[in-house]
Amino acid sequence: MVKTKKLFFSVCWPFLLISAFLSINIHAFSALSREKITIKDSLNRQVEVRVPAQRIICLQPELLRILVALDEGERVLAVDRFPVRYDHLAKIIFPEVSKLPVVSVTGEDANLEKIMELNPDLVLVSPSELNLTQNLSRKLNCPVISLSSSGRIDRLLEEIEILARLTGKEQRGEELKNFLVAGLESLKQKLNRPGLKKPRVYLSFWGSLLRSPVNYQPVELAGGLNLTSQIKPIHQGSDTAVLKLETLLSWNPDLILVHGLYPPEERKITVQQILTDPGLQYLKAVQEKKVFYTFGFWYWWDPALVLVECYYLAWLFHPEEMSGVDLMVEGEKSFKKFYGQEGLFKALCDRIKAHEWFKK
Template identity: 45%
Template structure:
């Protein structure tokens, strides 16, 4: 692996400048028209001062763009279930809560907050139209759905909406530069050297994403790629054990983005499961944790996970590489905070498996 340390140092020198910039006060700006992830054409005001995001991935990107001070509310997931967001945006703890555990929006609270724009998930297409009618403000549905192209376009779109295009360009350049430094075959290559990979996500052995670009970019091949999702707007599919046995992956990745006490699927359980004993991944001990996502990414963590997987698929590559230091550098570049990745690993107890 080409060393990633210079990337950390070069980007860190610009972090303070990137976070200091913001929209110039008093400037008029024409409305911005975008096409969202549902294919809808949406026009938003040229000046967006009050943001209500119901989509955690969007909320994180808003913060990474340096516009976290424009957030006027927070959803239930980020307030109570996310282990990372409090580390990168402590101010979120004081934002009004706008949804319940089922992620249902409190329309009364949303009206009180007077947002200029609302961001929603494309997986809740009916909610998008309902919120737009009730609040009478533009609603933009955005999500990457496990695709880097979608994630980078999402960053670009939010940069346009929030008048933070320069910062969006910096984040995209950081992302692409790191991907170019990864070892192994190009994502579109076939044949030897690209291990077949099955992902057990969302605390289920039989739920798996139909697209997960960190695997492809790291030199693997997702066995579920091309499979139809369970429903429109879903990133995943439920498969049978027979299908998993037929795929016979060389590597199994278990989502580890939970504290150990909350994990219903574990590496140890997969290795001990007699139903899976014939799988190549089980027979060779190539069952590992990875970070994964809950239908939405943290953009910095997606980048760190890709570098982790590239090393996992090719043991011994760049043996002096320090993933914790690299991850802390990425999170500083994205969020301007120190030690966030190391702190996340302590919360998830993942230092052991990220050092494999």
């Protein structure tokens, strides 16, 4: 019996070593056999990546949603805490997110040991976390790409194209881009009336009256003017401006939009609070009760929601031009195109109680 065992190991041992060697090196061989491309990210860095990426760690929720829309959610190995803990939309469009490891908690931190264990061939981060981007780029042996739309449709379209290239889903990416462009062109035609007056709009986002996005293109595409566009963001890679109350009062907006992409119990500032605040009664928007919720972006955009919001804001700003538009129908159409299922937009509206917004 002992001789039989020795004979077995003497014969099989070389094959076991070869098998182990192949197993260890198969990922490296696969990476070397793939095409290398160069991506210019949102921090203007040139980053080389082998495509298609197979093992992705995504620490930027907007990019996670685009990956899901590209049917590539299964390539995501880990995420940051936001989509698991706070993002109610992510759980609707990608329930599997709750099972993924969380390797970043505060936005500027990351569990480097855990990331290295997962052996990614691509890490995606947000330019608003500049230190995180720099630290991971120095310490990891894989490309780190920093991307966000920063409130601009052209950048969102570029993001879709970049992620489609990174995952080898160019055809699907082109399909999604064409859908967005066609929807926006249709909206443009609806608002194509000479002399259409553009309301002066202030956006109150991220749980504060005085925090507002510098870039928020849906306002312009819906036929309005974003007053905060004249202010600089707080730092590079961010789209946030922080105002003084005196600035808001001096602007005296025609209309105020309040960030509503939260369930009511999580909203730190509400339409009713603004309408009843004694210090804001001077404002035209308050006097005329033109203070409304909008979806907004929370840790950047959802690509399916962008088009819906453009239509919704146009409906608020120019109701006559949008009188024949059913916002629920438009929302369902957009979400089905991006995520392939019926009822997703309704599920989001149920969760954040958005149905009431459409009754104005």
